[in-house]
Amino acid sequence: MHEQAYRFGSARHLVGIMGLPPVIDHGVGVILLNAGMVYRIGPFRLHVDLARRLNALGYPTLRFDQSTIGDSGAGGKLLARPEQVVADVGEAMDLLHQQTGCRRFVLFGLCSGAQNAHSVAHADPRVVGAFFLDGYGHRTLGQRLRHYLPRLMKASVWKQWLTRKRAASGPRPPEPVFVVEPLPGKVVGSQLADMLGRGLKLDFVYSGGVSRYFNHVRQFRECFGRLADHAGVSVSYFQETDHTYVLSGDRQRLLDHVAQWMTRHFPATRPG
Amino acid sequence: MKTRIEADLPFYFGPGRELFGFYHPAPALGGTAVLLCPPLGAEQIRCHRLYRQLAHGLAESGFPVLRFDYYGTGDSAGGSREVDWTRCIADVATAATELRARSGAQRLLAFGTRLGANAALVATEAVLAGVVAWDAIVDGAALIHELDRMQDALKVDLNRFDQARPDLDVRMQWQGFETTERLREQLARVGLPVSGSRIALLESREADAGNRPATWQGRSVESIEVTPHWHDIDRLEMAILSHPLIDAVKRRVQEMA
Secondary structure, three states, rough: EEEEEEOOOOOOOOOEEEEOOOOOOOOEEEOOOOOOOOOOOHHHHHHHHHHHHHHHOOOOOOEEOOOOOOOOOOOOOOOOOHHHHHHHHHHHHHHHOOOOOEEEEEEEEHHHHHHHHHHHHHHOOOOEEEEEOOOOOOOOOHHHHHHHHHOOOHHHHHHHHHHOOOOOOOOOOOOOOOOOOOHHHHHHHHHHHHHOOOOEEEEEEEHHHOOOOOOOOOHHHHHHHHHHOOOOOEEEOOOOOOOOOOOHHHHHHHHHHHHHHHHHOOOOOOOO | OHHHHHHHHHHHHHOOHEEEEEEEEOOOOOOOEEEEEEOOHHHOOOOOOHHHHHHHHHHHHOEEEEEOOOOOOOOOOOOOOOOOOHHHHHHHHHHHHHHHHOOOEEEEEEEEEEHHHHHHHHHHHHOOOOEEEOOOOOEEEHHHHHHHHHHHHHHHOOOOOOOOOOOOHHHEEEEOOOOHHHHHHHHHHHHHOOOOOOEEEEOOOOOOOOOOOOOOOOOEEEEEEEOOOOOHHOOOOOEEEEEEHHHHHHHHHHHHH
């Protein structure tokens, strides 16, 4: 493993760690985006473990903090957040290209990172693939049926509902840190179709932690119709896993999944 | 401030360049620099932003600062299963040497949180002139008991999981990080050193916690109104931010310098 720390960007405002394989393939590099407000190492160090796994397979990586997150400062330009994200990831790709020769890039994003990966993949032609973890998706009739029907059969749920007004309400858990603001489904579908038309490979991974809006692998078809049949699309649903992969076995399963997907779609010609 | 941030430098250092550090330069007007020792596990991630803000604040006050990650944590080399308490303490000494070389400072002070405070306290006599310790661990065995309890609670947390997870899935882990029998044995022996003169103890005080003893073994303890919720599994991913804490640390460092 060989890692180097960088301060980069037009205003030297971005901070990232580049992971280099023993032999640089000059093919595809992987950029890991912030998951919510968690800094570049990722939830429970997920991004560190993933970057090193990919480095061992021959892929250069860059895990970095976007503007104003983690160790990165503001870029100094008055850009709306979506434009800033595209600019930041663009500069991350510039750096990885300068240091490794990579001209094509795969993005990895969890939650808001998936949302940002979606924006960049749609806007920047250098992106050839993306992992969207708990990214876009919306509630469907099927999702509601799968969610509510089993509960209607449980006596404990009825008992809880009937006694709710009498019971003193306990403290609410804190609001989730990771929230994806939904884009209209039609807009998302149209943008995904554009990406697939350009030849991008897209991997959608949903966890049981977002069952409030996505609770079965076939829901992707319910959301995006025939896009589910496209050869460039893969969809997985890890029901038992939580949103941030807090258990090491779940992270290992995700790493295996990413490694297999990468070697299938972007085989390194000279793996390290 | 923008120039200040641009000057801050991320880099790798130590034997084999295995440790990640972030150096925040300053004139070292008083000949003193400050080493920031992070806590371990999920607490390290939760405190990252606070440490960055503290580093900027101390550098603006004229103290060169080094933040760093122990081996097996953060951006440093090594996996989570390789975290070793003896190595953590050795890493404090390595980081102190690096800070002294970069800053030219004659005296080094340290700030540490939770186990980071304990690591700094162990290193005090050898390489540090003083330590500001926030919520240092008094009883390592009690800490292990609490971490185990949280992991048990995590297993059945239906706010997080769709279904409760079996024991096999959660064992030998503490809130997102693998652990080992060796680390458990090492941490069970952790406690506050009885001796040591240049120590400032800071303790979190929740708003409804009432009054607590203002001393510990003859040393004064300053209570800071901050609620880090170290033991709340609903907040494992939530950053801890506290301007009162940063102000208190800056004041204590200036008193010691």
